Amino acid sequence: MSGFRLETGGRIDRSQPVTFSFDGKAYQGFAGDTLASALLANGVMLFGRSFKYHRPRGLVAAGSEEPNALISVHRGPGRFTPNLRATGVEIHNGLKAFSQNRWPSLAMDFGAINDRLGMFFPAGFYNKTFMWPRSFWDRVYEPAIRKMAGLGDAPTAEDPDVYASTYAHCDLLIIGAGPAGIDAALGAMDSNKRIVLIDEQDELGGGALADPALWPWLERSVKALTEATNVTILTRTTAFGFYHDNFIGAVQRLTDHLPNVTDTPREKLWRIRAGEVVLAQGAIERPLVFDGNDTPGVMLSSAARVFANRYGVAVGKALTLMASHDSGWHDVFALAKAGVGISAIIDVRKSVDSALLHAAERLGIKVYLNHGVVGVNGRHNVSSVEICDYSDQRVHRINCDALLMAGGWTPSVHLWSHSKGSLKWRDDLGAYVPDVPNENVRCIGGCFGDWDFGTGAVIDVLPTPKDQSRIKAFVDYQNDVTAKDIKLAVREGFRSIEHIKRYTTNGMATDQGKTSNLNGLQIASSALNKPVPDIGLTSFRPPYTPQTFGALAGHAKGALFQPTRTTNIDSWAQAHGAVFELVAQWRRARYFPKAGEDMHAAVNRECVAVRSSVGIFDASTLGKIEVVGPDAAEFLNRMYTNPWKALEPGRCRYGLLLKEDGFITDDGVSARLAPDRFHLTTTTGGAARVLNMMEDYLQTEWPDLDVWLTSTTEQYAVIALQGPNARKVLEPLVEGIDLSAEAFPHMAIREGTICGIETRLFRVSFTGELGFEINVPTAYGRFIWERLMAQGAQYDITAYGTEAMHVLRAEKGFIIVGQDTDGTVTPFDAGLDWAVGKKKPDFVGKRSMARPDIVAPGRKQLVGLLTDDPNVVLEEGAQIVAYPNQPIPMTMIGHVTSSYWSETLGRSIAMALVAGGHDMMGDTLYIPMPGKTHTAKVSGTVFYDLEGARLHV
Amino acid sequence: MILIHCPYCDEKRPEIEFANAGQAHIARPLDPAGQSDADWEAYLFIRANPRGRHHERWRHVHGCGRFFNAVRDTVTDKFETTYKAGEPRR
Numbered sequence A: 001m002s003g004f005r006l007e008t009g010g011r012i013d014r015s016q017p018v019t020f021s022f023d024g025k026a027y028q029g030f031a032g033d034t035l036a037s038a039l040l041a042n043g044v045m046l047f048g049r050s051f052k053y054h055r056p057r058g059l060v061a062a063g064s065e066e067p068n069a070l071i072s073v074h075r076g077p078g079r080f081t082p083n084l085r086a087t088g089v090e091i092h093n094g095l096k097a098f099s100q101n102r103w104p105s106l107a108m109d110f111g112a113i114n115d116r117l118g119m120f121f122p123a124g125f126y127n128k129t130f131m132w133p134r135s136f137w138d139r140v141y142e143p144a145i146r147k148m149a150g151l152g153d154a155p156t157a158e159d160p161d162v163y164a165s166t167y168a169h170c171d172l173l174i175i176g177a178g179p180a181g182i183d184a185a186l187g188a189m190d191s192n193k194r195i196v197l198i199d200e201q202d203e204l205g206g207g208a209l210a211d212p213a214l215w216p217w218l219e220r221s222v223k224a225l226t227e228a229t230n231v232t233i234l235t236r237t238t239a240f241g242f243y244h245d246n247f248i249g250a251v252q253r254l255t256d257h258l259p260n261v262t263d264t265p266r267e268k269l270w271r272i273r274a275g276e277v278v279l280a281q282g283a284i285e286r287p288l289v290f291d292g293n294d295t296p297g298v299m300l301s302s303a304a305r306v307f308a309n310r311y312g313v314a315v316g317k318a319l320t321l322m323a324s325h326d327s328g329w330h331d332v333f334a335l336a337k338a339g340v341g342i343s344a345i346i347d348v349r350k351s352v353d354s355a356l357l358h359a360a361e362r363l364g365i366k367v368y369l370n371h372g373v374v375g376v377n378g379r380h381n382v383s384s385v386e387i388c389d390y391s392d393q394r395v396h397r398i399n400c401d402a403l404l405m406a407g408g409w410t411p412s413v414h415l416w417s418h419s420k421g422s423l424k425w426r427d428d429l430g431a432y433v434p435d436v437p438n439e440n441v442r443c444i445g446g447c448f449g450d451w452d453f454g455t456g457a458v459i460d461v462l463p464t465p466k467d468q469s470r471i472k473a474f475v476d477y478q479n480d481v482t483a484k485d486i487k488l489a490v491r492e493g494f495r496s497i498e499h500i501k502r503y504t505t506n507g508m509a510t511d512q513g514k515t516s517n518l519n520g521l522q523i524a525s526s527a528l529n530k531p532v533p534d535i536g537l538t539s540f541r542p543p544y545t546p547q548t549f550g551a552l553a554g555h556a557k558g559a560l561f562q563p564t565r566t567t568n569i570d571s572w573a574q575a576h577g578a579v580f581e582l583v584a585q586w587r588r589a590r591y592f593p594k595a596g597e598d599m600h601a602a603v604n605r606e607c608v609a610v611r612s613s614v615g616i617f618d619a620s621t622l623g624k625i626e627v628v629g630p631d632a633a634e635f636l637n638r639m640y641t642n643p644w645k646a647l648e649p650g651r652c653r654y655g656l657l658l659k660e661d662g663f664i665t666d667d668g669v670s671a672r673l674a675p676d677r678f679h680l681t682t683t684t685g686g687a688a689r690v691l692n693m694m695e696d697y698l699q700t701e702w703p704d705l706d707v708w709l710t711s712t713t714e715q716y717a718v719i720a721l722q723g724p725n726a727r728k729v730l731e732p733l734v735e736g737i738d739l740s741a742e743a744f745p746h747m748a749i750r751e752g753t754i755c756g757i758e759t760r761l762f763r764v765s766f767t768g769e770l771g772f773e774i775n776v777p778t779a780y781g782r783f784i785w786e787r788l789m790a791q792g793a794q795y796d797i798t799a800y801g802t803e804a805m806h807v808l809r810a811e812k813g814f815i816i817v818g819q820d821t822d823g824t825v826t827p828f829d830a831g832l833d834w835a836v837g838k839k840k841p842d843f844v845g846k847r848s849m850a851r852p853d854i855v856a857p858g859r860k861q862l863v864g865l866l867t868d869d870p871n872v873v874l875e876e877g878a879q880i881v882a883y884p885n886q887p888i889p890m891t892m893i894g895h896v897t898s899s900y901w902s903e904t905l906g907r908s909i910a911m912a913l914v915a916g917g918h919d920m921m922g923d924t925l926y927i928p929m930p931g932k933t934h935t936a937k938v939s940g941t942v943f944y945d946l947e948g949a950r951l952h953v
Numbered sequence B: 001m002i003l004i005h006c007p008y009c010d011e012k013r014p015e016i017e018f019a020n021a022g023q024a025h026i027a028r029p030l031d032p033a034g035q036s037d038a039d040w041e042a043y044l045f046i047r048a049n050p051r052g053r054h055h056e057r058w059r060h061v062h063g064c065g066r067f068f069n070a071v072r073d074t075v076t077d078k079f080e081t082t083y084k085a086g087e088p089r090r
């Protein structure tokens, strides 16, 4: 037992005891305690095991820079959070916390064997050791490393919590509510500015919380700010990232500090746009680097002061200070005043301010100048330290149960660096401080290098007479990087700190090197014999501290992850047992299984119904664009491959759209309603892309054309009625349109009414059968659908889904852009040269069709494939080879793009892109599949009704 | 998140309202058929990749829908200026 609760002092509420558990053992603390302070008060010094060596570790810090004391919190099923810093976890009744990276227990850890094998774990260990043989990485090394090294366990259950998010705008955003931040807020409070003040802790005050002399000021200030109507105070809120144009991301923790709250949002993501940002994030004390500096009980002197003054906890009964900076002296004086026993002050400097010496003398504290700690005794807690007199190199022992480190200060420039503000090196501080801003932001107080607790010496590693190869002086506690590792990296030729960082992993842990970066830089600087600014500085990147995925995702999960678009007929499909698929955010009925049917049986039935009688299909998701204006025909003529100017009103045309590079990007049937009005259709997934492309040409290449483009996709419900009986079903319901074959031929459009509702009625077919597509205002979609179902009952009208639609179109060789094409397919490759206007001087993509690569032989071309065994349905995506007996890897000449069982034909059909395929008709190709190589004959892509007789009835 | 000034709306709006549309001031040749293969290749595929000032097109796709031109510094990601389509290069 080492730490204990002081009789008095601190900001905890001693009238409110709190019971919590750590590793299953119950402890008591007080309201206002963190897990760290409460456990310390109970004498717990061992908080975790280190990442690589599994060395016992205790607290180093009292704030969010804590590298060692990472713990997990369980809040019930699915509510498990790993890698929380014990210094930031507020205790509440029932809190269940657990240590990490230990087995079977924290005190007796099997992995600690790594520590004894330390000689095998040098810098670059992973790179050097696990490179060969390759197969060992997946099966042996990685699982073993994951088990042995690593932080907390990743949660396995879905997170049941709810997370909120919001946007905020303000004139002044102050990040950090220590004395500097509070002063800034008070100074701006009387303006009309909208001010937001953010602090990551549970109460405002920052460093002032550990300085009782400032508490009256703090209380007055917080009261004034709380009462000010133009100041928004966000506590328990971490500004984790500074993005462009003063855009700050922050996460507010709403319920983790409360017992059993699960019905309100757990955290809230704030996205704040600020006119001006003031960073008042303070500074982080720097550890000193010496042998054994990771023993539990060795911690920052400022942390010991925070534990005593803020939480009323002494970290030990006899504390020794190892200092290179005046601030540590002030800390121990404050600790002595709070009633904590101080055994000695050791300072690496030969002389210090005489006022410090006098103060120490008054308090009866023994002082050792020009001394340094060269060893720490005790495994689970400090029992004594060995100090060396640098004047004669003699070593002697001092008994103590805690060793405080005061190595100077590192300004917290993390968010400043996110904002791309530049830094300048200050030799006197041994630290980088903010220089030139890149946004409307300024740093004040500690993060600007502005502090009032004296000066110090900047050193890399405490000198020691010991054998350098036998000491473990840690720089990065969280990633177990020692001074020796950094020196080794330099010896092996690494020069840039960015490379040294990655090779040693210094500063690459979850704390991003908050306590280790500057010490690492100093050590590299000495080893390279170059000043620090010459070897650079690694970049800070968001987040400042780790944040939950839940907070970042907010509401955007599950059904709210992205919108699901549904048609007006979707509810009918749902009620009739449709199996759905998502297509470009649309929920589409894939097939309508009857009792006992699998997909195969349902699709076969649906296909046969269309070919033999009549089928009905919800085509509402088709992209639709209304093209209007005197130059509408000229515009379409320039956009599409085929001629549009001669198209008569009332007629339709298949439009093929290329990109300027000559490759197919979309297709669809479009109709001319009037000389200046077209109803375009696009593929379901291509609607937005096509409209964007058309707007681009219209706005930027041909702004002289008088044309307006309007997306009408969601204005119309579209019902495809397909099959030999389609006209018979439709005829009794339609008024004002002569449906006869003569009056209303294939590829025509008529306007009239259906069941009293205005309709644009297309006579078109994506199935090869007599077909109509009925466009009605969206709200009438299901109404018309149900009337058609009733009217078609006598013909056994059958609803079919996208799967049957795919089979039916494949039987007719109609391509699906994006399935049978892949962005490298020209009209000629796809066998669609008939859709290209040969006489047109220009259209988008025309010039590219004459590019050398496009006219070269051997391009992949779309062909049909008929397997020799008609029962074999090839896998879509399967590769095709010309000869089956070549050595592996074989030369692949193409792949299967579409493949189905055709119940109508009683055999399988497929389409494929094959190099030079148009010249291979009748040839046998080979499709190697797991278990068997299949053979297939190349054919045309139309498998059914080659002459198209069924369309024109 | 960057703020981008739309020259048509004359407002600074968050970048999520906009979509990048590639390098600016690449006009489609008036006579594509008369272009040599090399010229056509250059028009189609060859783009600048400057370190620093870059002229590029943006579309206020979730706003007014207009395409416009911008000068953005590719190092700092800062927009120097934005201007309407058809206006001379800045």
Ligand SMILES: [Zn+2]
Pocket: B006, B007, B008, B009, B010, B060, B063, B064, B065, B066
């Ligand atoms: Zn706009």
